[in-house]
Amino acid sequence: MGASLSNLADGSSGLDSGPGLGDIPESCVACVFLYLTPPEICNLARLNRAFRGAASSDSVWESKLPANYQDLLDLLPPERYKSLSKKDIFALLSRPVPFHDGTKEVWLDRVTGRVCMAISARGLAITGIEDRRYWTWIPTEESRL
Amino acid sequence: MSNTSENPNPSSSSAKITLKTSDNELFEVEEAVAMKFCTVKQYFEDEKDNDVAARGSSTVIPLPNVHSAVLARLISYCKKLPQSNAVADNHEEEETKKKERKQYGTPGDLVDLISAANYLDFKEGLEFFNQALADHIQNKSVEYVRKFFGIKGDFEPHEEEKYREEYAWAFEGVDED
Numbered sequence: 001m002g003a004s005l006s007n008l009a010d011g012s013s014g015l016d017s018g019p020g021l022g023d024i025p026e027s028c029v030a031c032v033f034l035y036l037t038p039p040e041i042c043n044l045a046r047l048n049r050a051f052r053g054a055a056s057s058d059s060v061w062e063s064k065l066p067a068n069y070q071d072l073l074d075l076l077p078p079e080r081y082k083s084l085s086k087k088d089i090f091a092l093l094s095r096p097v098p099f100h101d102g103t104k105e106v107w108l109d110r111v112t113g114r115v116c117m118a119i120s121a122r123g124l125a126i127t128g129i130e131d132r133r134y135w136t137w138i139p140t141e142e143s144r145l
Numbered sequence: 146m147s148n149t150s151e152n153p154n155p156s157s158s159s160a161k162i163t164l165k166t167s168d169n170e171l172f173e174v175e176e177a178v179a180m181k182f183c184t185v186k187q188y189f190e191d192e193k194d195n196d197v198a199a200r201g202s203s204t205v206i207p208l209p210n211v212h213s214a215v216l217a218r219l220i221s222y223c224k225k226l227p228q229s230n231a232v233a234d235n236h237e238e239e240e241t242k243k244k245e246r247k248q249y250g251t252p253g254d255l256v257d258l259i260s261a262a263n264y265l266d267f268k269e270g271l272e273f274f275n276q277a278l279a280d281h282i283q284n285k286s287v288e289y290v291r292k293f294f295g296i297k298g299d300f301e302p303h304e305e306e307k308y309r310e311e312y313a314w315a316f317e318g319v320d321e322d
Binding site for chain 2: 023027034048
């Protein structure tokens, strides 16, 4: 198929032999990104300027964030996320956000974008927790909180 | 092979529209198919408003950005519709869809199809071909994609280093393999 559509795009097509992926408009790259995971997008951002531009687009990252991401942001002081792009919000939330005096934390899974949560035993309401006849606290190395 | 598309349902007497490609090939397609291309639809409606041509087969719509080989494939894709673009809800279904997408050729073909679908403002096709292209570049290294598609990196070395840092968060705790 020798169709030449390079007049649709601004750049020149990389090498003569290869098909012109470099010719795809940035808006189309953004649409392709809708079907890729965040680590893949971040990886391909290094490809060229069109890919990098698409990899920063809010429309792409909006689709990767969970519907309730604002609830997660509400756990942080507003100045930490106020002027961030959607991409940077995803990056921010992909690291654990502690709350309830650090007894719980939430974060986004980097691949699926789903919300993850860890709850310390200290954050659980356990019947008779203060009654030492039934419960004792044993420190373990695995515990982080 | 004739480029005139065959009517799969001869009993229907739907109007035909003629499209002219960049290499001066004429395609006679059913109105229902042509109207999926919003660019064509817009042109067609403008013509009608201007009353330049009577509605029907006498209208020839030029598509200077679309090659005949690409248009033929887009039309054949249109006829296979409707398959839904919705995300498959199980692994098996996803594999079937992937196979279906693979039939649309090499990444180079897909780039042509995407560019044309984008120009024609053909939303369903664009989604489908974008997803097909995503299948090809999924889980591939930058170096591989550059080599495979003949893309030259257009960043300065110091820029590239900066971007690597900017996106480092995405790879924290990911095993190198």
